[in-house]
Amino acid sequence: MISRNLFIGLILSTILCQVTMAQSNTNRIRHMVVFKLKHSESSPEEQNFLNAIRKLAAIPGVEKFELMRQISQKNKYSFGLSMEFADQQAYDKYNTHPDHIAFVQNRWVKEVDDFLEIDLKLLE
Amino acid sequence: MISRNLFIGLILSTILCQVTMAQSNTNRIRHMVVFKLKHSESSPEEQNFLNAIRKLAAIPGVEKFELMRQISQKNKYSFGLSMEFADQQAYDKYNTHPDHIAFVQNRWVKEVDDFLEIDLKLLE
Numbered sequence: 001m002i003s004r005n006l007f008i009g010l011i012l013s014t015i016l017c018q019v020t021m022a023q024s025n026t027n028r029i030r031h032m033v034v035f036k037l038k039h040s041e042s043s044p045e046e047q048n049f050l051n052a053i054r055k056l057a058a059i060p061g062v063e064k065f066e067l068m069r070q071i072s073q074k075n076k077y078s079f080g081l082s083m084e085f086a087d088q089q090a091y092d093k094y095n096t097h098p099d100h101i102a103f104v105q106n107r108w109v110k111e112v113d114d115f116l117e118i119d120l121k122l123l124e
Numbered sequence: 125m126i127s128r129n130l131f132i133g134l135i136l137s138t139i140l141c142q143v144t145m146a147q148s149n150t151n152r153i154r155h156m157v158v159f160k161l162k163h164s165e166s167s168p169e170e171q172n173f174l175n176a177i178r179k180l181a182a183i184p185g186v187e188k189f190e191l192m193r194q195i196s197q198k199n200k201y202s203f204g205l206s207m208e209f210a211d212q213q214a215y216d217k218y219n220t221h222p223d224h225i226a227f228v229q230n231r232w233v234k235e236v237d238d239f240l241e242i243d244l245k246l247l248e
Contacts, residue, residue: 029195030192050247066246067246067247068154068244068245068246068247069244069245069246070242070243071153071244072241072242072243074240075241075242077242080242080244116199116240117196117199118194118199118204120192120194120204120206121193121195122190122193123174123191123192123193123203
């Protein structure tokens, strides 16, 4: 009896998770930036910048924050940043949040050599 | 008793899911392409191309296939494609799969106006 109820719990959990994802997709925005730094590879300055960028994850509204290495030889960028917002309003709040504005002014414009912003919405 | 076991099931399911994700991240590659088409917006030709690109999801090794609209005004691309591979070997198999090669030759090179490929790995 215990194992059957555990099984039902697992199934219920899976269904609930999928329903939540499907319902939330319509307005969701995935914001991505691919970039390369002025700093040399594996330098302390590079590490310091990456640590600073990770703090953006704490800004309200930021979901699924991912900091990644860009490994394709077919573009010039070294890193990729990805985050999701529930909707345009949450994205706007992030953009105008003092911590985001301070990061852009104090770090991004000074230390980033080149970048490309990409915003994505799932096709219905 | 039933509800307690259901609760345990839900918790177990959540933990198992997170462990699987965390363990699989080291070698995983997210392959992305942002692109714009030669076809005009909302044309039957555009829809036909998007339907063809969706079939790439059936190629072995392709995981988390997503076809998205690119909505940022800060780049020239209209769509984004994202898929994940368990490792470089799975990615290589996709690249050399006959269905992928046929799609690139018969559709991609003829109908895509411009594109950028991005390959990402989570930073450890």
